[in-house]
Amino acid sequence: MGLKVGIARDERFLEHKTGHFHPEHPNRLEAIYRMLDRHFMDRYFTDRLISIPSEPATLEQMERIHSPAYIKRILKTADHRITSLAPDTPISADSYKSAWLAAGACIKGVDSLMSGICDAFFALVRPPGHHAEPTRASGFCLFNNIAIAAKYALDRYDLGRILVIDWDIHHGNGIHDIFYDSPEVLYFSTHDPLLFPYTGSMEETGGENALGYTVNVPIFREMTDDDMIYLYREILQPLINGYQPRLIMVAAGFDAHSDDPIGRSRLTAAAYAGITRLLMTLRHPAGDPPLFFALEGGYHQRALTDSVQAVLIELIDGPTPMPEITPSDAVLNLVDRVRSIHAPYGIFHD
Ligand SMILES: [Zn+2]
DSSP: OOOOEEEEOOGGGGGOOOOTTOSSOHHHHHHHHHHHHHHHHTTSSTTTEEEOOOOOOOHHHHHTTSOHHHHHHHHHGGGSSEEEEETTEEEETTHHHHHHHHHHHHHHHHHHHHTTSOSEEEEOOSSOOTTOBTTBOBTTBSSOHHHHHHHHHHHHHOOOOEEEEEOSSSOOHHHHHHTTTOTTEEEEEEEOTTSTTOOOOTTOOOOTTSTTOEEEEEOOTTOOHHHHHHHHHHHHHHHHHHHOOSEEEEEEOOTTBTTOTTTOOOBOHHHHHHHHHHHHHHTGGGTOOOEEEEEOOOOOHHHHHHHHHHHHHHHHHOOOOOOOOOOOHHHHHHHHHHHHHHGGGOOOOO
8 A cells, every 4th residue: 555655845955056067966856856746747646745844953953963063164154155065065155054954854754754644755855964974064965864853753752763774875974873883773774885985894783882783785886676676675674573663764865776977886766666665565564664765865867856756656656566586696695694794683583
């Protein structure tokens, strides 16, 4: 059965300007919004998508993750037409507003899921967040949208256990570090270890208070859609059974798509639909926790819109039947390695 799906969409996310040639350009989100409009015109999304208005986060919510000095530094950028927060992270005078609103949109998404307005929520926001650290912007990210929303969900709703899945091709070092020593967030990331930020080794499994609660899976560039779906099924099924998350959050970057100019991988939109389909069914043993998605990377307009559309349609109509998949020997070996590294911690329950 399909889900009630909420989205955050706001023109103010386009006010964050990065320069004509920067890959994290407003036209990424404009293309997604045009796709939504096309579907609204042909009435496919009418009555199926619930628009959740975005509001800026409060200072207190931001300070649960980011230091006051860092937040102050970001606010000061309003005085300058252009600021370079990091070599790859240029921002404009209004960027701080977009970033602040992106974090707030994610918090509103958590509220809309917890109040039952929707069962799944997709924050179609920018700038992205998963590389942002408590005191540092990095990799096109200013504030860590998912970390801020996860912390809010833990504090406000006393959830105790949140599973964060990061399928962006880059390792979400910000989320990883922030929750590395916390069993309240189980972070599972698949990423290309040869790409920025070059972190996320499989042997990093969590701090001493949270051993086993970080599951890093460096993937290889030849991974097919079938490989990816197999890997997610074999890892998420025992992980969800063992951890019993009360909320599932996805750092949804689409730069592992074969057309992406940065990702250099081989997936198609069908892989993202397939993983979404898995999430809709694998969550049953945990009592169907709500599903939260926040946009991270994805730098080819067509690939990005096709992938977001595939996820939304799966959530609205799905889960559609899972086709037969044929995993490669390489992915079988990879899954075996992950499971043997994590065997001592007992988080995986078949
Ligand atoms: Zn990325």
